[in-house]
Amino acid sequence: MTREEFFAKLDARLSILNEKERKDIIDEYQSHIDFKIQDGKTEAQAIADFGDIDALAAEILEAYHIDNNATKNKSLEYYIKSCVNFINEVTERILSLSLSDIARIIVEFIIVIFAIWLISLPVDMINNTIRSALWGFSLGGLGDLLAGIVNLFSELINIAIAFLIIYSFIKTRVMTKTPVMPKYAVKNNTKSETSAGNTANAHTETESFSYEQANFDVHTGKPLKHRKTLGEVGKSSSDFIIKMLVAILKVFLFVCIWLPGIAATIGLVIATFISIILLISQGIGLWGICLICAGCSIVSIGVTVWITEIIFGGKKKKYEEI
Amino acid sequence: MNPQFKKGVLELIVLLVISKEDKYGYQLVSEVGRIVDVNEGTIYPLLKRLTNEKYCETYLEQSAEGPARKYYKITMAGKIYLEILTKEWLQFSQTVNDFIKEMQ
Secondary structure, three states: OOHHHHHHHHHHHOOOOOHHHHHHHHHHHHHHHHHHHHOOOOHHHHHHOOOOHHHHHHHHHHHHHHHHHHHHOOOHHHHHHHHHHHHHHHHHHHHOOOHHHHHHHHHHHHHHHHHHHHHHHHHHHHHHHHHHHHHHOOOOHHHHHHHHHHHHHHHHHHHHHHHHHHHHHHHHHHOOOOOOHHHHHHHHHHHHHHOOOOHHHHHHHHHHHHHHHOOEOOOOOOEOOOOOOHHHHHHHHHHHHHHHHHHHHHHHHHHHHHHHHHHHHHHHHHHHHHHHHHHHHHOOOOHHHHHHHHHHHHHHHHHHHHHHHHHHHHHHOOOOOO | OOHHHHHHHHHHHHHHHHHHOOEEHHHHHHHHHHHOOOOHHHHHHHHHHHHHOOOEEEEEEOOOOOOOEEEEEEOHHHHHHHHHHHHHHHHHHHHHHHHHHHHO
C-alpha cells in the first residue's frame, strides 16, 4: 500500500470526525512515516507497521468516542483540572519572570484593583437606590427580604466583574509577555565573559543561554508555546499547594455556593407561598411581590440544580477503559 | 503478551515517559515501543485522548531538520493522575504476584 492509498483509506474510515481532528491525527501519522523513512525503513514497511487499517481506525474512533463523552460532560473534575493547569501555568510563568517584570506586574495589578473598585461604584449606587426605594414603600418583612436579594445580586455582579478583570489581566499581561530576544543574548553573553575564569560556571551560563533561546522561534523571534521554565525550582512545593487548592476548591464550592443556593431556594419558595397566602387572605395589591418571589424562586431552583449537577453530576463517570 | 495487559498499562507508560521530558510523537512512540511491544498506530489516539482530558498538552517547536514537531508536555493534572495510576499499578501487581506465589 502506498502512502496516498493508506491515507485515503484512513480518511474515509474517519469521515465521522470533523475536519480539524481528522487533519490533526493524519498529520501525526504522516510525520511518523517520515521519521520511519529517515530511520532507514521503506514507506511500505512503515505503513505495514500500523497493522490492519480497520483495527487502527476502530482504535482511533474508540478514543474519540470517549473524548466526546468527556468533553460533553463538563463535570466538576473537568473544571478543577482546567483550573489547576491554569494556576500551575501562572506560577511557572511568574517564577520565570525577572525582578523588573514582577515589579511591573505588581504596579499594573494595583491599577487593576483600583479599576475594579471604580467599576463597583455604579453597581453599589444602583443597589443602594433600589434598597432605599424599597424601604420607602414600607413593605415590612418582605421589603427587607427583597432588599437582601438586591444586595446579594449586586455583590455577585461585583465579584463576577472583579473575577473577569483579574482573569483577563493574568491572561494578557502575565501569560503573554513578549520578551525581546537580543536582550537575552546580550545579558547571557556578558555573564559568560565575567565568569570566564570558572569553567563550570561558564558552562551553566551557556546552557541557560541555549535554553532561553530554545523558547523562541529562530526566524521571527516570537516566543514559542511556553515550555518548562525556571519554575521547576518551585515544583515540589507547588505540587502540594495545588493538591491543597483542589481540596479547598471542592469545599468552597460546596459550602459557599451549594448550601446557600439550597437555603435561598427554600426561602424563596416559602416567600412565594406567604405572598400568595397574603394575596388571597388580604386581597390587596401584592401581585407584584408575589410574581417577583415566584420568578426569583424559579431562577434560584434552576441555578441550584445546575450547581448540584456540576458538583455531584460528573463524579459518577469514572475513567473508562482505553 | 496478552494484548489486554498492554492496553491497561499503556496510559501509565506514556504519562511516565512525558513526565521526564517533553517528547514529540515519534520519539514517544519509539520509547514506549521499547518497553511494550505494541502497534505504533495505537499510541496516537491515546495521546489525543490524554490531551483532550487535559492530562497533557501540545506545542509546536521548530527543528533544525524538517518541519515543526508537535511536542507533548504533561500537565499538573496529568502528574497527579500519573501518581494515582502508579500507586494503583504497584498495589495491583503486588497483589497478583502474591496470589500467584500462594497458589503455586
